[in-house]
Amino acid sequence: MKKPYESITNYIYGKNTVFETICQNPKRINKIYFSDGINFDNKLKKINELAQKNSILVQFTNLNKFYKYFSGADKKIIFQGVVASVSPVEYIDFDEFLNKKSNTYRKIVILDGVEDPHNFGAIIRTLAAASFDAVIIPKHRSCPINSTVEKTSCGAVNHICIIKTNSLPSIVDTLKKNNWWIIAADGQSKDNYFDISYKDMNFAIILGAEGEGISKTLLNKADFKIKIPSNFESLNVSAACAIIVYESIRQIHQM
Amino acid sequence: MKKPYESITNYIYGKNTVFETICQNPKRINKIYFSDGINFDNKLKKINELAQKNSILVQFTNLNKFYKYFSGADKKIIFQGVVASVSPVEYIDFDEFLNKKSNTYRKIVILDGVEDPHNFGAIIRTLAAASFDAVIIPKHRSCPINSTVEKTSCGAVNHICIIKTNSLPSIVDTLKKNNWWIIAADGQSKDNYFDISYKDMNFAIILGAEGEGISKTLLNKADFKIKIPSNFESLNVSAACAIIVYESIRQIHQM
Numbered sequence: 001m002k003k004p005y006e007s008i009t010n011y012i013y014g015k016n017t018v019f020e021t022i023c024q025n026p027k028r029i030n031k032i033y034f035s036d037g038i039n040f041d042n043k044l045k046k047i048n049e050l051a052q053k054n055s056i057l058v059q060f061t062n063l064n065k066f067y068k069y070f071s072g073a074d075k076k077i078i079f080q081g082v083v084a085s086v087s088p089v090e091y092i093d094f095d096e097f098l099n100k101k102s103n104t105y106r107k108i109v110i111l112d113g114v115e116d117p118h119n120f121g122a123i124i125r126t127l128a129a130a131s132f133d134a135v136i137i138p139k140h141r142s143c144p145i146n147s148t149v150e151k152t153s154c155g156a157v158n159h160i161c162i163i164k165t166n167s168l169p170s171i172v173d174t175l176k177k178n179n180w181w182i183i184a185a186d187g188q189s190k191d192n193y194f195d196i197s198y199k200d201m202n203f204a205i206i207l208g209a210e211g212e213g214i215s216k217t218l219l220n221k222a223d224f225k226i227k228i229p230s231n232f233e234s235l236n237v238s239a240a241c242a243i244i245v246y247e248s249i250r251q252i253h254q255m
Numbered sequence: 256m257k258k259p260y261e262s263i264t265n266y267i268y269g270k271n272t273v274f275e276t277i278c279q280n281p282k283r284i285n286k287i288y289f290s291d292g293i294n295f296d297n298k299l300k301k302i303n304e305l306a307q308k309n310s311i312l313v314q315f316t317n318l319n320k321f322y323k324y325f326s327g328a329d330k331k332i333i334f335q336g337v338v339a340s341v342s343p344v345e346y347i348d349f350d351e352f353l354n355k356k357s358n359t360y361r362k363i364v365i366l367d368g369v370e371d372p373h374n375f376g377a378i379i380r381t382l383a384a385a386s387f388d389a390v391i392i393p394k395h396r397s398c399p400i401n402s403t404v405e406k407t408s409c410g411a412v413n414h415i416c417i418i419k420t421n422s423l424p425s426i427v428d429t430l431k432k433n434n435w436w437i438i439a440a441d442g443q444s445k446d447n448y449f450d451i452s453y454k455d456m457n458f459a460i461i462l463g464a465e466g467e468g469i470s471k472t473l474l475n476k477a478d479f480k481i482k483i484p485s486n487f488e489s490l491n492v493s494a495a496c497a498i499i500v501y502e503s504i505r506q507i508h509q510m
Contacts, residue, residue: 118373122491125494126491126494128487129483129485129486129487131486154487154488156487156488159487194509228501229508230384232383232409232411233409233411234384236377236380239377239380239493240497243497247501249484253447254449
């Protein structure tokens with residue numbers, strides 16, 4: 001039996017995830033499946049209304065048959081009454097992103113080797129909350145945008161530019177040539193994350209995989225290296241991301 | 256076949272988790288199981304040395320038999336060559352904690368209804384990194400300290416006081432009587448989390464479950480209500496915890 005890999009990424013579930021997707025990007029949705037005999041709450045009602053408005057097919061069915069499309073970790077999670085088949089998230093072209101005119105300074109995150117889908121989804125959710133402009137991931141050593149990422153992000157994958165690249169070092173070189181500042185999170189650095197200024201500049205924060213950290217090539221290209229003070233092991237990468245990203249938001253708010 | 260609930264909580268796995276536990280609290284460990292025919296790396300070597308030093312039994316075996324003790328979500332995770340049978344984490348008595356003399360101001364987190372073990376473990380890891388003094392959870396509507404919590408916390412459950420209570424409101428009343436300040440995270444508040452000062456005081460940060468938030472009774476007792484500005488849905492509770500906790504650390508560092 002052939003089971004193409006895409007079948008894993010082509011279903012999403014959960015009220016918030018489906019709602020955010022149909023609001024932001026209805027064209028991604030091919031069909032919506034509601035649980036048999038379900039009582040619609042407000043969010044499910046809105047999903048149903050938006051489905052009608054966008055001429056998206058709706059079917060009532062037993063959702064158990066969708067278990068096979070989701071990874072082991074997700075099987076315990078209830079679908080919250082709704083599953084949708086979707087086209088994959090579209091990646092954004094880096095040059096297009098870079099050359100887009102913007103009246104404000106832009107802020108992005110670069111992930112070097114973050115392969116855990118829960119961390120990747122949590123990071124995307126935080127970046128959407130903080131109105132960051134994009135996240136850049138390498139083609140290899142990164143996590144595909146599967147149903148776990150879409151669910152953990154609460155649908156935030158539809159709110160933020162996701163850029164995939166063959167070469168993080170050349171992306172960083174291009175950013176630097178275009179007057180972006182490069183900030184690398186590195187447990188060995190002297191400066192704390194709150195010792196530098198994030199104001200009045202385009203900047204990229206690079207985060208590495210837990211344990212391994214950021215590759216030396218990227219680390220050497222950074223304008224600033226920062227650490228989060230810790231009296232225990234290093235922090236989880238999605239917690240570290242939230243802390244640094246929101247320090248930049250605080251500084252920009254408190255100008 | 257009787258399978259007592261304790262059997263779920265009595266095994267931990269993973270190099271960092273077992274290492275932190277044997278360093279901080281060797282008496283918790285009853286026996287250590289290494290994977291058959293494993294090549295010891297530095298961390299496993301240290302665990303083995305500490306086991307000898309503390310007279311802890313060691314056995315080499317096929318670790319697959321331990322799968323049944325861990326929940327579905329964990330089955331995909333490799334044990335990293337080591338599993339240990341442990342006594343449960345000991346809860347700390349609230350009065351004992353409160354009356355302990357301290358030369359510095361103390362900081363704690365109160366969790367109102369955080370039931371997801373990954374979030375609970377991630378929060379404990381962040382609190383250990385930030386040298387917080389304790390986390391308080393209600394007896395009902397909270398997550399037991401099971402193997403998922405121990406693993407997600409990277410063994411940080413051994414580094415921080417965990418206090419369980421029948422009544423969060425009476426704990427908060429007692430803290431207030433003892434001149435602690437109560438800070439509640441509430442999406443509806445006017446103040447941002449960086450608008451208040453965390454310096455020169457004992458304080459407790461209350462965080463609620465995602466969606467539901469903090470109960471009204473607790474919210475009404477708070478001295479400060481704070482929000483994290485977001486242009487998307489509310490943040491994940493462990494991300495929110497990391498952001499607020501580290502804002503307090505930043506302020507105390509930058510005195």
